[in-house]
Amino acid sequence: MASETYVVHASTTRDVALRERTDFWSEHVTSCQSRMGYGYPRTDDFHAGTIRQFTDTHQLVMFWSDTITYTRTAGQTRHAPDEDYRLLLPVTGEMVMRQGDQELRLVPGAGCLVTFATPFELRQDVSARALIMSIAAQEVNGRLNRSSPLTAAIDLASGLGRVVGDMLTGLHEERDTLTTGQFDAVSDRLVELLCMLAAGDDRPTAPGHLTDVETMVRRYIREHAADPGMTGITVAQALGWSLRQVQLALQHAGTTPRELIREERLRLVRDRLPAPAYRHMTITELAYASGFSSSSALSTAFRQRFGVCPREVRHAGPRPVGDTRPS
Structure with missing residues (x-):
């Protein structure tokens, strides 16, 4: 049975002997991230800590420490492969990231x-506290139509970037009040x-400005997921585009209208199953x-997607099942 547990766990070096x-x-x-190298200017009395939030699908970690340099070498990328991305946001202090020809x-x-x-190479000053979110590679590469990894600076101080930054910090600040479904749902939307922020000039916009088409299609399908008559054709007609434009935009994101409609309906059910407002409804x-x-x-689609049937989730208690897509 799929895990239904959202976990918040704090760790600190205060509980460890100085030499260890x-x-x-x-x-x-x-264990939280991946195999890396660690450069400690001081090894006699190192102070550090984390607050980790995670489900089967998403992870967000607040971390802080004395001055340290993290490195991931070519050998480590070969022998301990990790294709996924991390969104890194300092909350206080300063960090310097060097990757490829970027600093x-x-x-x-x-x-x-x-x-x-x-x-x-990531150098962290002693005053720095930062949030780091793990993001499955396919969630980024599919949406941006990329076959090679991306490193991108993200402005989180204004506009849509500020919204993303506020969501990220809010997800951390409200960590003790969230359920599995809430944490996963906010994380999905944040990604x-x-x-959209990271796309820049990397995602194709022609023909038909595919970036705008995809964004509008996703929003429309999410808002009308409960409509039993919704299809790719009805979505295209409602938004004033051709079915081909809609299909091409979603193809660049690694999905189809049918798959996206099913996914949003499944997420809708996942959110409704534990909600008090829907407890009176049968499956x-x-x-x-x-x-x-x-x-x-x-039931068939739900079990394929989440590894359990809706009835098991309904009987399990107030928390919804976690998303079990492979990372």
Whole structure:
């Protein structure tokens, strides 16, 4: 059965003997992120800590420490492959990220999207506290139509970037009040908005300004997911585009109208199952109210997507099932 647990866990070197603190920190960060190298100016009395939030799908970590340099070498990318991205945002202090031919100075409001698939060096000052979110590679590469890894500076101080930054810090600040479904849902939306920021000139916009088409299609499908008559054709007609434009825009993002409609309906059911406002509804009624043609169609799709059936989630308690897509 899929895990339904959203976990918040704090760790600190204060609970470790002085001579063991750097070893503890190296092992701890590796277990949370990936294999890296660690440069400690001081090894006799190292102070550091994390607050980690995670489900089966998403992870957000607040971390702080004395001065340290993290490195990921070419050998480590080969022997401990990790294709996923990290969104890095300092909350206080300063960091310097070097990857490829880029050097990024990171301060509050100035973050970066970094890949663990290629070598990098990250220098952290003693005053720095930062948030780091793990993001599955396909979530970024599919939306941006990329076949090679991306490293990008992200302005989180204004406009849409500020919205993303506020969502990220809010996700951390409200960590003790969130459910599995809430944490996953906010993380999903945050990644979607982040990709819009990171796209820049990397995502094709012709023909038909595909970037704008995809954004509008995703928003429309999410808002009308419960409509049982929604298809790729009805979406295209409602937005004033051709079906081909809609299909091409979603193809660049690695999906199709049918798949996206099913995904949003499944997320709708996932969110509604534990909600008090829908507890009075049977699974069949919930299926029809969420756009599915029958309870059996919902159960089959739900089990394929989340690893459990809706009835198991309904009987499990107030927390919704976590997303079980492979990272």
